[in-house]
Amino acid sequence: MRILLVQPTTYYWGKKALHSKTRWLLGLTLPYIAGLTPRHVTVEIADDRLGPIPFHRHYDLVGITATCATADRGYEIAQEFRQRGIPVVMGGFHITLHPEEALEHCDAVVVGEAESVWEQVLEDARLKRLKPRYQAQGFHDMAGLPRPRVELMNLRRYRVKIIPTQTSRGCPYHCSFCEVPIVYGHTYRRRPIGEVLDEIKTLVKVTSLRRIYFVDDNLTGHRDYAKELFKGLQPLNIHWSCLWTINTSRDVELLDLAKKAGCYHINIGIENVCPESINSIAKVQNPVEEYEWLLARLRERGLFYSLNFMFGLDGDTMALFDKTLEFVERIKAPMAFFNSITPRRGTPLWEQLSQEGRVHKPEAEKYLGMVCNFLPKHMTPEQCEAGVWRCFQQFYSYPSIFRRLLAPPNGYIFQGLPSNLYFHFVVNKRIDPVDFY
Template sequence: MKVKMILPALTEALSPFWRPIKYHLFPPLGLASIAAFFDESDEIDLQDEHVETLNLNDDPDLVIIQVYITSAYRAYQLADYYRQKGSYVVLGGLHVTALPQEAAHHADTIFLGPGEDTWPLFLQDFKTGNPQKIYQSKQRSLEDVPPVRRDLIKRNLYLVPNSIVVSRGCPHHCDFCYKDAFYRPGKSFYTQKVDDALAEIERLPGKHLYFLDDHLFGNEVFSSALFEGMKGMGRVWQAAATVESILKPGLLEKAVESGLRSLFVGFETLDFNNLKEQHKYHNLNRDYSLAIKRLHDHNVMVNSSFVFGMDNDDETVFQRTVDWAISQGLETATFHILTPYPGTPLYDRMVAENRLITDNWDLYDTRHVVYRPAKISPEALESGYWQAYQDFYRWGSIFQGAWVKSDWNSRLRHLVYAGAWKKCEPIWDMLIRLKQVNHLIPALEQVLMGFNSNKSLPENEIIPRFNKV
């Protein structure tokens, strides 16, 4: 059987503001995971439109397309094209699960939720000539799931080919997050067996890893055992975690001992009422500054995330947030405009309040305002969003943030990491065109490890009582 797997390009990846390196970071692990359920005799072609031009001059028996909200129209176009050619087309992913009736018009079969339990059923039905129109995931487990088909990934096209996912979902329930809609009904957070996760890590060459899990620290028993098992592997890695988990005694230390050097942290907002409104309770009464200090004291860089446009935000939110981020010495920051994704409580609330101003999914990219903000105009919100990026990534701001650090090694690493990410676009573009972007992996590893990797860590660290943001 000939199988075609496609990750269509996100609309923003093809816009005038396209930053090529952002879309050449990670390979499509979701599709490579599904590919593991096929027979060895099946001929599988996995294509990622972010890094390659799609070959549409083929006639696969089965076409599988992963759909995100800002790739939905492109995904539907490709699906219609292949259905007209006679291929059987399957759609799945976050957007399909959120709006199944919309997606069903463009597919022979749609998948709702994760696919570990449904893909074996579909393949059995498909091969016997009786596939169903809808497969809804209900049983959640990563036990006995076959290893990711990494042989299908074109490693040379990605800066971070060693990306890995060892859990699904997140234990928290924020109003603006897609997660609950995707995992409904059933468990919304579950992990691999530790031994299986360690075996997957062992399969990956080199030193660098990037865990793409929504919250790697979400199950303390699992993550603690994982970090213990990773000691001695010689890895240097990045991941995402919450402020709450960073402040827990012991867990961060184990992560650092196993190679953690950079962490994505969703601060989202500095406003207490905004956190309550979005049900981001795990950030309430947490001392952001203390969490950052703990990470920096352990030689871990911080990739921070902030969301603008919550109901308590006015036109002062941008400068306040940027000034605070710089004063904390945050190495990088990712800013977003609040976006009510279909299937989320935030979306339902916006519909009920008649605040949505468009249902053009191409604009749901966290760069455009698609609703009526409470205390700021849509124009001011978009303008402030772009200004925040400019202000945070000015060379003056980068130097100011670097000089928050107390030692020259940390200052230099801050300058190189932040500067390379935002100030070296011509170099990134050239390497991408030459298909040599992954040759920078050794440089990334060196920056993550620091230019003096023997930096000592504080002893007998005591965590004071949590304070309000």
């Protein structure tokens, strides 16, 4: 049996599909599904972003993963294979949230996590009796997960030579704009630490790379678990990146352990510097009045970080763009990403805005965060989008880069300067830096 696993690319709003010779990071989903596949099945992987899809080849099954941003392109790819008589199954966040929509474009959908149903999907495809819907029963306990088969990927096509793995699924928080709690049933589950460490050792051996990034939505959602994990990482002599919440900085023991364990980059969803706006999205873990000293604790330990911001929330006025730029300059933030908030169908924020009649471009949920798909309270969608671009351009301007990274006190020059200079080039071409991920 021979299958193809496909990662679709994204579309710009009103533009063509995004293709490039390289991208920043290798994703986990397709190598992981390949690892979940029995070894007697031949697996090929296609990254639509990086090259043409092999429509001319014969497969017994094509599997397509789809996020909200890649769903439309995924549907196109599915239709092409189906016209050639090849069955297509789709899964992923968007498909789990909208299975009926997806079934208009493919033969079968996987709803929820794949572990409990994937082998049945493959067997049914082999016997040509594929069912329309494969529903995961409950949530996996995260024990005994297979290793992602990253060796099937052409690692030379990814700019940052870093390998993905995971320790947990879900998040203990319930932010109203986020689909993660919905898809994972408001659970937060963790893998056995020994299995995580064994997987990392194998990944290092297979790839000869010693950089790892944890794809967890919140690596430190359980502090005691995170501390034990970091202690276990220390002897491995690796460097790693992750995403965690800003309130992690309250625990200095955890920060010190992370530094000793090889942490070299943390991405933080700081979202907004307006308390009213933070309250409007139920982001209880983000104390705006404490941002500066919490981030200062990272700087004191030489922990490099990037911040994510979103605009258009109910407390946001036009003055917020300047206030945000003043904030990131004052703290000398080494990296930042700015977006219009993009509520997605199925999230509490989408339901709220729909009931209030404020969603004016519902299809824009399928695009990246440079399109404002609803009517903010204190600005127009166009003003929101323009403000986001202005934040990007000013933050990655030469004067800002100099003040944040070169003027003393600093400490992030060598790690931050290359990415800042690259993003200076990108945003001045009106390209969203996140596109390259």
